[in-house]
Amino acid sequence: xxxxxNLIYHCLLVAIMGFAYHYLVLMVGGFLPLISPISGALxxxxxxxxxFQRANKAxxxxxxxxxxxxxxxxxxxxxxxxxxxxxxxxxxxxxxxWNYHLVWPQILHDHLxxxxxxxxxxxxxxxxxxxxxxxxxxSEKLTA
Numbered sequence: 264x265x266x267x268x269n270l271i272y273h274c275l276l277v278a279i280m281g282f283a284y285h286y287l288v289l290m291v292g293g294f295l296p297l298i299s300p301i302s303g304a305l306x307x308x309x310x311x312x313x314x315f316q317r318a319n320k321a322x323x324x325x326x327x328x329x330x331x332x333x334x335x336x337x338x339x340x341x342x343x344x345x346x347x348x349x350x351x352x353x354x355x356x357x358x359x360x361w362n363y364h365l366v367w368p369q370i371l372h373d374h375l376x377x378x379x380x381x382x383x384x385x386x387x388x389x390x391x392x393x394x395x396x397x398x399x400x401x402s403e404k405l406t407a
Contacts, residue, residue: 323384327384
């Protein structure tokens with residue numbers, strides 16, 4: 264019988280949940296900008312401008328951070344002392360699944376810098392969400 268406080272059990276659970284949740288966030292996050300009025304307004308204004316691309320990326324970052332908040336809350340409730348380990352374990356399966364092609368030498372050599380900003384945005388959302396949820400509940404405890 265597996266103990267509830269076992270780190271290996273928690274890591275396995277977090278890896279499965281992290282992969283499923285990250286897959287869901289990427290699918291839902293891909294459709295949200297299509298129906299969002301902010302994306303429509305930015306698109307109608309200036310599509311070819313460089314600032315549009317940056318504003319659209321910032322909008323996507325905010326959407327992904329809010330979509331990752333329930334998983335961040337679960338990770339914080341699971342084990343607050345091992346939160347960095349749990350975040351890495353939650354992101355590792357989806358990173359391997361979605362980015363296995365980056366290990367090919369030709370892609371790694373020629374196109375790595377094109378992938379880096381998107382990878383940083385996609386995989387920084389869970390740590391940012393964890394910080395937001397942690398700060399929110401810390402402030403709630405102080406005011407209560």
